[in-house]
Amino acid sequence: MTAALAHLSVLEVGDDSGAYAAKLFAGLGARVMRAVLPPTSSIDGLNVDPDPVVEGFLHRSKTTVILPVDPEERTKALLEMIEVADILIESGPPDVLARFGIPSSHPVLDRIDLVRTRVSPYGLDGEHALDPASDLVCSASAGFLSLGGWPDRAPTRAFGDQSWRMASLYAAVGSMVAILERDESGIGQQVDVNAQEAVSTALENSLQYYDLEHVERRRTGAGYSEAGSGVYACADGYVYVMVGRLSTAQGWVNLLNWLDEEKVEGASELRLPNWTDHTFRQSDHAQTRFREIFDAFAKDxxxxELYVEAQQRNIAICPINSPDDLLESDQLRARNFFVHSGDATFVGAPYRLSKTPWVLEPSVSEVQP
Structure with a gap:
């Protein structure tokens, strides 16, 4: 069975901000070469996660090429790889290739059929283009960081360099669109991915709140300040509940029916007319009283169990899982979601395609003489 992108050659240069894009191409069968410096060399301004598990996840199915120590030989080797690449993914500052010894004016970059994808913190131009950045800085400057955590504490950064992964998704889509165009016209394109802008599209409904209600959304910790929405305790941890808002309005009714069936003490109180008023449900009294009733129901x-039963009743309740919970998930096991390699466990295929399945090959390292 032929992999979907087996005809493509991808070269990845720079840091980890575009690494997941290259991984997605590798997963669909493209030959991905990752050019890296030898251990004795370094370049300022590149964000590379030293964790071997993270590296193993990001670079599986790629061929890592360790460039020569000598700067001239290094540039020569890199130019040879660019000459045969369909897609060049440059990750890091806009001048990342110049830091590897290849100026932006080099004719190899003008090859008419080359798709040149450039992932940078703030885009290729502008007053902040060359500012140093990290996942933390991009998450903060795009507003993503402000939504994480509790309102009375410092913001909480999401794990896993999320700004780089978001930028990589845009890079993968943009590169693929450029390849489809090249297949028709024979002409490659430059894809400019601004990580800050990529993150700004992932702010939940913050943009809509500001546009429609002129309200700046802030982090809310355990959830909305409303009875029926938020984090609640149960026998072995916590669940997130969201009933009564917008499309979950029927969930409020379904939850009340469930509480009645289980003869939960105080459940009948939730059917009083004032509980249909969102303003009342946002009061401290309503939030405290609902928590007392739901906690009594969920504590055992x-x-x-709550999640499965809620699914059957069309109620939005989901478990707050630990990593161990996810590894033991019946659903994820049935989907072969995780793969094992040596002592590490990784997330496997992000999707399933019947005719062009996901490719998972061991990583390979080569040393340029």
């Missing part, structure tokens, strides 16, 4: 029920 495991989160997995």
């Amino acid at each position: 029920r495991p989160k997995a």
